[in-house]
Amino acid sequence: MGTDQPSTQAGGSPAPEAGSGSQKAGPGRRALRAAATPSRAGRNLPAAIIVGLALLVAVLVGLFFLPDAFVVLVSVFALIGVWEVARALTLKSIFVPQVPLYAGALAMPLAAYYGGPEALAFALVASAVAIMVYKCLDRAQDAVRSIMSGVFILCWVPLFISFALLLLDEDNGALKVMTMLLLVVSNDTFGYLVGVLFGKHPMAPKISPKKSWEGFAGSVGGAVVVGILCSVFILDLQWWFGLVLAIATVAASSAGDLAESMVKRELGIKDMSNILPGHGGVMDRxxxxxxxxxxxxxLAVLLAPGAI
Incomplete structure (x- = not known):
């Protein structure tokens, strides 16, 4: 992806057979530009609260009562996330093969939960090969860029999110997934509060100007407390496991946040989509x-057995 400004001819849902040529603006393109334009009114707080609570209930019910439904939910999130990223890349006239990409987005989470790490690896390789074959048969221009972008999306969205389902399949998997989610939430919450109150030194001003080192320190401190409490009282493990898990999760969460901010800044958009009222896109969450x-x-595979 380059550093030039988004083309006024780009946007909309990527066409399966499209190359890099210009296309006429249509409703899909106008919708993408609307989603990419920052709202002067800011977030819709009531809508954000309602959507957030609905997602929370769905995740908790799935985790503890309907694991198969949770797998379906994760698969749907992966599919929508892939659609958002592929759609956003059209702003740079990058069109990825839709059929193998969406098939991989659905197959990888299912393979992870029902087949384990080996099945997930096979699904990733098979999906990547399918993208290459599909694009070679298409004989469109910019095939290399399209293939690399497709593999990038496969790794960023369905591969990474499928690890949550691998974690769910571990002993006390639901509690471990819940702990991971609590650490991500505590990272965001404490980082925001400390950053607003004390933030003075930008962490990555060119990527995410509002993030500060003070906020990052707040994220680490808050997550460490949450991690130790969860490790001792929820997972029934040693306190040091919660400490290590918290620090690693904060580092990973911050890297993920900055990575998406970098992609959005490169594409010149504010949100990946507006599919979640008050939140933006699925990938924004x-x-x-x-x-x-x-x-x-x-960490759960390597350290948890020794922390009992």
Whole structure:
């Protein structure tokens, strides 16, 4: 992706057979530009609260009572996230193969939960190969850029989020996933509060000007407390596991947030979409989680057995 400004001819849902040529502006393109334009009125707080509570209830019910429904929910999130990123890339005239990309977005979470790490790896490789074959048969221009962008989307969205389902399949998996989500929320909450009150030194001014090192310190401090409490009282593990998990999750969550901010800044958009009222797009909510999930899974596999 370059650094030039978004083309006025780009946007809308990517066409499966499209190359890099210009297209006439249509309703889809106008909708994308509308979603990409910052709202002067700011977020719709009542809508954000309602949507947030609905998502919270759906996640908790799925985690503890209907794990198969939680798998479906994660798969839907992966599919929508892939659609958002592929749609946003059209602002740079990058058109990825839709059919293998969406098929991979659905297959990878299902493979992770029902088949384990090996099945997830196979689904990733199969999806990447399908993208390459599909694009080669298409014989469109910019095939290399399209293929690389498709593989990038596969890794960023369905691969990373599938680690949450690998974690769910572990012993006490639902509690471990809940702990990971609590750490992500505490990272955002404490980082925001401390950043607003004491933030003076920008963390990455060219990528996310509002993030400060003071806010990051607040994220670490708050998450460490939450992590230790969750480790001892929820997971029944040693306190040090919560400490390590909290620090690693904050680092991963912050990296995920900055990564999505960098992509959006490169594309010249504010939100990935407006599919979630008051929140923006699905990826605007998952940016931290998709980076935190692999870290939480790896630490749970490597360290949790020794922290009993």
């Amino acid at each position: 998952l940016d931290s989680i998709v980076f935190a999930a692999p870290v939480a899974y790896v």
